[in-house]
Amino acid sequence: MQPPPTLASPGARSSTKPSETGYGIIDCDVHVTPKNRDEIRKHLDPKWHYRNLNTGRDIYGHPMYVNRTDAKPPNGGGPGSDPAFLRKQLVDEFGISHCVLLHRSFSNCLPYAEWATAKAAAFNDWLAETWLGAYNGDGVFKGSIQISHQDPQAAAREIERWAGHPHMVQALSDSGARMPYGNQFYDPIYAACQRHDLPFTMHVGTDGQGINAQASVGYPTHYIEWSTAHSVGYQNHLVSMLVEGVFERFPNLKVVFVEGGVSWLATMLWRLDTLYARYNAEVPFLKRKPSEYVRDHVRLTSQPLERPESDKHLVRMLELMDAEHVLMFSSDYPHWDFDSPKYAFPKLPDAMRRRIFFDNARELYKL
Numbered sequence: 001m002q003p004p005p006t007l008a009s010p011g012a013r014s015s016t017k018p019s020e021t022g023y024g025i026i027d028c029d030v031h032v033t034p035k036n037r038d039e040i041r042k043h044l045d046p047k048w049h050y051r052n053l054n055t056g057r058d059i060y061g062h063p064m065y066v067n068r069t070d071a072k073p074p075n076g077g078g079p080g081s082d083p084a085f086l087r088k089q090l091v092d093e094f095g096i097s098h099c100v101l102l103h104r105s106f107s108n109c110l111p112y113a114e115w116a117t118a119k120a121a122a123f124n125d126w127l128a129e130t131w132l133g134a135y136n137g138d139g140v141f142k143g144s145i146q147i148s149h150q151d152p153q154a155a156a157r158e159i160e161r162w163a164g165h166p167h168m169v170q171a172l173s174d175s176g177a178r179m180p181y182g183n184q185f186y187d188p189i190y191a192a193c194q195r196h197d198l199p200f201t202m203h204v205g206t207d208g209q210g211i212n213a214q215a216s217v218g219y220p221t222h223y224i225e226w227s228t229a230h231s232v233g234y235q236n237h238l239v240s241m242l243v244e245g246v247f248e249r250f251p252n253l254k255v256v257f258v259e260g261g262v263s264w265l266a267t268m269l270w271r272l273d274t275l276y277a278r279y280n281a282e283v284p285f286l287k288r289k290p291s292e293y294v295r296d297h298v299r300l301t302s303q304p305l306e307r308p309e310s311d312k313h314l315v316r317m318l319e320l321m322d323a324e325h326v327l328m329f330s331s332d333y334p335h336w337d338f339d340s341p342k343y344a345f346p347k348l349p350d351a352m353r354r355r356i357f358f359d360n361a362r363e364l365y366k367l
Contacts, residue, residue, distance in 0.1 A: 023354060024097030025341050026361035028301045029203075029258050029330035030090065032080045032101050032131055043125035048118050054106070059209065060226045071334035079334040083135035090333050091140055094341045097358070098367055100142050100169060102203055102258065103127050107148045108174040109210030116148035121158055132167040142365060144172035144201060150211070152185060156192035163196035169365040170199040170256065175233045176206030178213055182240030187249065194250045199299070199364060201256040202237065204230040234260040235268050238298065242272065242290040243283050247297045254364060256299045259332060263306040266320040269294065294326060299364055301330035302356065303339040311347045324352040328361045 034040055037053045071089065073082035080086060090096055105123040110116040123146050132143045145162045147155035155171075162168045171193050179185060181202070193200045208214030208226070215233035220226040234257050247253060269291040276283075276290055308314055318327065331339050345353060361367065 023358050025094060025329060025357050026098045026100070026365075026367065027090070027096050027331050027333070027341075028100045028256075028328045028361050029303060030080075030086075030099040030101050030333050031335065032086070032103055032127075033078055034126055034130075035077050035081045039126050039130070040119075040122050043122040043129075044118060048115060051115055051119075053119070060220075060223050063223050065336060067334050068336055068338055083131065083141075086333070087140075090331065096140070096341075098140055098142050098361075098365075100144065100361070100365065101127065101131055102144050102172060102201075103131075103146060104203070104205070105146050105148075106174075106206060106209075107146070108150070109176055109206040109212050110148070110150070111211045113148065113150035113154070116150050117154040117158065120146040120148045121161075124158065124162060128162070128165060128168075132165070136167065139167065141167065142169045142367070143167050144170050145198070146172050147189065149173050149177060149186060149189065152188040156188040159189070159192040159196065159198065163192075163198060168198075169367075170201045172201050172203065174206040174212075175202045175204045175215075175230065175237065175260065176209055176212035177237075178211060180240030180244075181237040182242070182244030182246050184244075184249075190246060190250045190253050194253045197252070197366075199254040199256050201258060202234075203258045204233070204260045207233050230259070231261040231264045235264055239268070239272060239290075242293055243276075243286070245283065245285045247293045248285055248287065254297055254299065256301065256328075256364070258301045258330065259303060260300075261304060261306055262300050262302060262321060262323070262327060263317055265294075265300065265326075266317070266322075295322060299326055299328055299360065301328050302344060303330045303332040304337055305339060305344060314346075315348060318348070318352065324355050325360065327356050328364070329357045 040053055041049060067079040071079035073085040075082065091099065103123050105120045107116040107119040127143050131141050135141065145159055145168050147158050149155055159171050171189065190200060206212050207230070208219055215236055216229045220229065238257070241247070241255065272290045280286065308317065329341065329344065331341065341357070345356065
């Protein structure tokens with residue numbers, strides 16, 4: 001692991017446009033990619049060089065396009081691969097204080113656990129060398145430790161390897177899995193996260209891919225079905241973590257749900273609390289109602305934000321889910337459904353707006 005540079009590179013200047021909020025914006029879902037696969041391959045042991053470095057999904061690919069049509073850097077490369085262009089379009093344009101980077105190795109669906117672990121590790125080496133190193137003289141970019149959950153002990157060692165890095169702020173996995181995240185199979189991962197005060201973060205995707213189970217009843221025919229139902233997988237994981245006692249076993253663990261919607265949270269917790277009142281004898285290790293764990297342990301990112309036609313109804317929905325304490329802003333740059341900080345949350349109360357755009361993430365990531 002290379003230490004971060006002390007001087008800014010040409011692509012690593014601070015934002016020149018102050019945020020319109022007056023207190024900065026922390027964007028909790030910014031996607032970056034290598035310029036080419038050789039940037040990843042050089043971090044792999046030669047024994048893995050024969051392996052395919054595919055960084056996408058085998059099925060349920062986007063039927064049209066995934067990225068903004070204006071996000072391709074003018075000097076070449078794919079969207080999210082050029083730090084100077086990303087800074088221009090996101091950091092400088094909106095006065096972003098920090099970007100939490102989510103690089104996707106798509107390794108959690110692979111049946112060969114040792115290869116999946118090696119692939120995730122290579123992506124972490126690349127991220128530390130580039131976006132958290134050479135491109136990050138001002139510290140705007142914060143990174144995620146990509147892990148592969150097939151081997152929780154190996155995933156825990158990967159967390160240990162990066163836990164002391166000044167710009168790694170969370171451990172990152174996919175929502176796709178073979179069993180819900182409340183299962184004790186994953187406890188070594190949570191133990192490592194708690195030991196180093198790093199949130200465990202999941203990003204939607206790889207559900208039903210490779211060795212992972214599909215959250216819905218069987219496999220959808222179309223991408224639109226699969227994508228819409230991402231929130232179903234998140235509900236399964238959260239219910240599992242709440243009722244299987246993850247937050248009793250790991251009382252300081254924080255969990256982040258990225259890019260799976262937000263409006264489902266309130267109604268799911270109402271239903272769960274109602275059932276808990278009837279069946280709490282089944283889970284005697286829980287010390288509180290399931291919903292009471294959420295503010296202390298769970299965070300969601302805002303994009304894609306479900307939008308009712310009325311702004312009044314949007315604000316009410318956010319109030320019902322306790323957004324002021326559990327929601328963090330995300331743009332999902334450079335994807336086609338990018339949420340601009342200017343238009344994502346109209347007519348919010350000032351206190352709620354500040355916590356969503358800044359304070360919740362600042363507190364979670366200690367920025």
